[in-house]
Amino acid sequence: MTISIQLAQVKPEKTEPIESKIEMGKYKVQTDKLNAWFGKNHVLKDISIGFLENDVTAIIGPSGCGKSTLIRCLNRMHELVPSARTQGIVLLDDSNIYARGVDPVSVRRRVGMVFQKPNPFPTMSVYDNVAAGLKLNGVRDHTVLDKAVQRSLEQAFLWDEVKADLDKSGSSLSGGQQQRLCIARALAVEPEIILMDEPCSALDPIATAKIEELIASLKEQYTVGIVTHNMQQAARVSDFTAFLYLGQLIEYGETTELFENPGEELTERYLTGKFG
Amino acid sequence: MRRFRDRLAYALGIFCVIIAIVPLASILIEVVRNGISSINLQFLTSTPQSGGGIAQAIQGTLLLIGLTCIIGVPLGLVAGIYLAEFGDNKFGKTIRFLNDVLTEFPSIVVGILVAFLLVVATRSFSPVAGAFALSIIMLPIITRTTEESIKLVPTSIRDAAMALGIRRWRATISIVLSTARAGVVTGILLSIARISGETAPLLLTILGTDFFFSGWNQPIDALPLRIFRDASLPSAVARQQAWGAALVLILIVLSLNLGVRFATRGRPSVTRSRI
Numbered sequence: 001m002t003i004s005i006q007l008a009q010v011k012p013e014k015t016e017p018i019e020s021k022i023e024m025g026k027y028k029v030q031t032d033k034l035n036a037w038f039g040k041n042h043v044l045k046d047i048s049i050g051f052l053e054n055d056v057t058a059i060i061g062p063s064g065c066g067k068s069t070l071i072r073c074l075n076r077m078h079e080l081v082p083s084a085r086t087q088g089i090v091l092l093d094d095s096n097i098y099a100r101g102v103d104p105v106s107v108r109r110r111v112g113m114v115f116q117k118p119n120p121f122p123t124m125s126v127y128d129n130v131a132a133g134l135k136l137n138g139v140r141d142h143t144v145l146d147k148a149v150q151r152s153l154e155q156a157f158l159w160d161e162v163k164a165d166l167d168k169s170g171s172s173l174s175g176g177q178q179q180r181l182c183i184a185r186a187l188a189v190e191p192e193i194i195l196m197d198e199p200c201s202a203l204d205p206i207a208t209a210k211i212e213e214l215i216a217s218l219k220e221q222y223t224v225g226i227v228t229h230n231m232q233q234a235a236r237v238s239d240f241t242a243f244l245y246l247g248q249l250i251e252y253g254e255t256t257e258l259f260e261n262p263g264e265e266l267t268e269r270y271l272t273g274k275f276g
Numbered sequence: 277m278r279r280f281r282d283r284l285a286y287a288l289g290i291f292c293v294i295i296a297i298v299p300l301a302s303i304l305i306e307v308v309r310n311g312i313s314s315i316n317l318q319f320l321t322s323t324p325q326s327g328g329g330i331a332q333a334i335q336g337t338l339l340l341i342g343l344t345c346i347i348g349v350p351l352g353l354v355a356g357i358y359l360a361e362f363g364d365n366k367f368g369k370t371i372r373f374l375n376d377v378l379t380e381f382p383s384i385v386v387g388i389l390v391a392f393l394l395v396v397a398t399r400s401f402s403p404v405a406g407a408f409a410l411s412i413i414m415l416p417i418i419t420r421t422t423e424e425s426i427k428l429v430p431t432s433i434r435d436a437a438m439a440l441g442i443r444r445w446r447a448t449i450s451i452v453l454s455t456a457r458a459g460v461v462t463g464i465l466l467s468i469a470r471i472s473g474e475t476a477p478l479l480l481t482i483l484g485t486d487f488f489f490s491g492w493n494q495p496i497d498a499l500p501l502r503i504f505r506d507a508s509l510p511s512a513v514a515r516q517q518a519w520g521a522a523l524v525l526i527l528i529v530l531s532l533n534l535g536v537r538f539a540t541r542g543r544p545s546v547t548r549s550r551i
Contacts, residue, residue: 077435077438077439080435105441105442105443107441108438108440109440109441110441113439115432115436117432119430119435119436120436121433121437121451122433122455123454123457132440132450133441133442136440136442136443136446136447136450136451182436186440189441
């Protein structure tokens with residue numbers, strides 16, 4: 001009871017300095033005063049944040065703070081939920097993906113996503129899972145598909161483990177392999193950005209370590225955004241970290257800086273485990 | 277004491293299952309016992325005129341099943357997909373309610389309706405009228421089971437498809453429907469089993485005949501009609517034929533069931549070429 005009262009008292013106040021850090025044109029993807037709702041529930045409040053190209057940006061914060069919603073707004077997945085609504089600007093390479101006339105499907109091809117639970121397509125083989133994005137967008141050429149499948153599986157550090165079992169069902173793999181299969185599936189359509197929504201929360205420590213290693217190698221080619229409720233993970237894998245609380249961006253900066261020398265009291269309290 | 281109760285509940289369960297199985301098993305045994313003796317090559321390949329067989333009824337039933345599937349399956353699938361994916365509004369709720377009412381509709385009423393709409397209007401009994409009546413019976417079953425099985429596909433699968441930048445209709449057909457395949461196929465098979473035994477609407481639409489299919493505006497025969505006619509005749513030979521026809525009908529439904537299940541059983545499709 002006391003904890004919840006304390007929480008209510010700690011209200012985020014200053015958001016000005018963060019907004020001023022956002023310069024136009026510097027980021028691969030950036031938001032300006034992004035708001036999001038589920039029905040009447042206002043889950044994101046005036047978020048302005050940018051993800052640098054070829055960097056890993058982590059989003060941390062307690063459950064229900066809007067982390068997942070934030071990244072789901074970056075590839076227009078948020079609006080798939082009935083009653084969900086957004087307002088504000090999201091710039092992808094300086095063009096607003098929420099502008100009138102922008103096709104959400106083409107946005108999602110450029111911004112791939114990996115989900116919390118491994119979700120391979122259960123009726124498809126390993127090969128077809130990886131090829132699904134290309135095939136269902138009309139790619140028929142088998143040499144193209146074969147190459148894309150091999151490249152994606154190699155990038156996802158899964159090729160060596162499954163190259164003999166490409167015809168096996170995707171759901172016959174282990175949990176960690178399934179998650180890497182999902183990463184390969186997202187990579188196959190050659191996105192520019194990979195968003196990961198707590199990709200390790202359903203995995204054991206060894207599988208988690210593999211995914212983290214994978215993230216480090218992915219950032220050479222892609223811009224990576226990762227939502228995690230594991231602060232150590234954010235510290236390990238990311239270059240920049242954003243701390244979200246109750247739908248507001250409390251602090252955003254270089255990961256080492258934010259962890260070692262948080263600028264906000266709320267961030268420090270969260271990082272030291274006073275709440276969360 | 278607790279263990280005793282546990283055993284008692286278990287025994288009670290077994291007992292109820294046996295009670296439930298007795299009528300089913302006895303029907304099957306009775307049909308096989310009485311029908312097996314009349315089944316021979318002549319019975320299966322000749323008409324009543326040419327050799328006392330039921331070939332025209334087998335042909336008619338297969339034709340009706342095929343025609344009904346051509347009309348009913350695509351409509352039912354599309355309606356089911358619509359209800360599952362876009363039916364979360366007033367229109368969808370109304371359709372769902374009407375669909376449920378239609379499932380419970382007495383088949384003779386469907387027969388009268390189609391008889392007036394098609395048979396009286398065209399002045400002829402016809403296979404098309406029969407298939408039309410049967411597809412009205414088939415449609416709500418397929419719609420319902422398709423909707424239910426599609427709704428069971430987890431949101432995470434849809435999310436994954438959408439996040440790949442796949443169009444919604446493509447994702448629904450190639451990924452969601454394929455994930456729900458087993459349930460959808462079961463629904464189609466159930467509806468086929470249901471319509472292949474329907475008799476009442478056929479009386480009013482295809483009439484029944486002793487001859488093979490002879491045109492789209494001519495009466496045809498079907499196994500349930502043949503069973504009905506033969507069984508009501510005061511002759512031991514005819515009754516024997518009715519048993520044979522009943523066994524054939526059961527075998528057709530059974531083999532369709534097994535065949536379709538085998539053809540669509542859940543294995544990942546293999547489409548790769550080179551690696």
